[in-house]
Amino acid sequence: MNYSRWDHIDDSSSSEDDDNEVSIGAWIRSTNQMQSRPARRQNSWGDLLDNATIRRKHMDLLLTLQDTRLHVKTAGFDAVSSGFVSTAPVTSLAKVDSITTLRHGVINRGTILWCKVAAPVMRIVGVLVLVDDGSGQLFQIGLYNFVDSQASTLDCQRLLLEGTLLGVKEPYVKTFASGFMGLRTDHPSNIVVKRPNEQMHATVPPTAASSIEGLKAQGNAHFQAGDIIAAESCYSAALKQTTEAASPDMTVALLNNRAMCSLKRCAFVEALEDATKALSLVPTNAKSLFRLALALTGLRRHEESHAILMLLPRSKDVMTWRDVVARRVAESIHGHFKPIDVMGGTIVEDYIGPVEVKMTRGKGRGLFLTQPVRRGDLLLVEKAYATSLAILNERRR
Secondary structure, eight states, rough: OOGGOOOOOOOOOOSSHHHHHHHHHHHHHHHHHHOOOOSSSOHHHHHHHHHHHTTTTHHHHHHHHHHOOOEEEEEEEOOOTTTTTOOGGGGGGGGOOOOOGSSSEEETTTEEEEEEEEEEOEEESEEEEEOOOSSOOOOOOOEOOOSOOTHHHHHHHHHHHHEEEEEESBBBBBOOSOOOOEEEESSSSGEEEOOOGGGGGGOOOOTTTHHHHHHHHHHHHHHHOOHHHHHHHHHHHHHHHHHTTTTHHHOOOOOHHHHHHHHOOOOHHHHHHHHHHHHHTTTHHHHHHHHHHHHHTTOOHHHHHHHHHSSOOOOHHHHHHHHHHHHHHHHHHOOOHHHHHHHHHOOOOOEEEEEEEETTTEEEEEEEEEEOOOOTOOOOOOOSSSSOOOOTTTTTO
C-alpha cells in the first residue's frame, strides 16, 4: 500500500496534529448539522462502524466459500489449513523445543515455536525464511500476507534481518515442494518478531519522561531507516513505561506510530487495536482516524473504512483513499468492476452475487442461485494471487 504523506511517524515536532484536531471537530459538527434526520447526540466513529456493518453477510459468505475443508478435531490439534489465526496470548502458549516434536499436517494448538532467522529471506508469492529452532534443526517458514504485495526481496530482508527471533504461535507443519518439512502461516498475527538486542529495553529506568522520549526518538530513527521491527519494539517499550499520569498526547503519538509499523507489515488487526486505543484517548485525532481507516481497508471492511474517511477533512491523501475505498465498495457490494483493473492487476475486491452455499439431500454441499439470472450476469469474483498481461509491440504484431 502507498500511504503517501501519511506514511510517516509522529515526531511531535510540529503543530499539524493540533490543527487537524480542530479541523476534524469542525468537520464533524458541520456534518451533523447538515443531516436531515432529527437532531440527536453527535455520532461517534464507533456508531458509524456499527451502522456500516449491515452488509457483512457478503464477507461471511465469502469465508464460507473459501473454507470448504473438513474440520477434524482431536485433542490439542486441528486438521485444517494454515489460514488459521491464533488469538492466544504468547504467555499462555507452551514453548516447543524443536520442530521435530510437532505433529505434521495439523495446527499444534497451545504451543509456540521460537526460531532464529539463519539466512537472507527470499520473496516469491509469500516470504520464505530459513530458520534455526535452536536444537540444530534448520527448516523453512512460509510467511503469506506478511508484507505488502509490492514489497521487494530487499524490503523483506530489511524486515527480517539475520539473527531476528521469530515466535510462531500454534504452528502449522507441512511438507514443501522440496520434500522437506517446514511451517506455513497465512496471517501476520501468528508471528511474534523480536530483535536480538530487544531485551536491552528492560534495563531502562521506568516511568522517566526522558526515557520515553528517548525510546520514541530511537523508534523514529529505526522507522526512517526502514527497520520496522526495531521501531515497533521501541514504541512498545515506551508504551510500557507510560502511566495514567502520562500525557495523552504522548501515548496517542506512540500508539499511532506503532499502528503505522503494523500497517507496514500488514498486521491490520494490531493496527486496528492501536488506532482504537488512541481514539479512546483523543476521539478527534486525525492520524488515529486515518490509521483506523487504513486498518479497516486492510481487513477488507471497506464500508466501515469509507465511513471513517468521510469524517476526515479534505486533503490529497484522504481524497485518494476515499476513491480507492469507494471502488472497493462498488466492487464487493454491487459487482461494478472496470475490465482494465481486472486485467491489469490483482487489486480488486471479491464479490458475491446471487449465490449461496448450502447442503441438499442426496447431492451434498454446493453453490446455488438465490434468484433468477440472465446470460452475462456476474455471479462470483475471487481476487487472483497473480496476473499476467502481455502487451505486444508493433513489431510483434
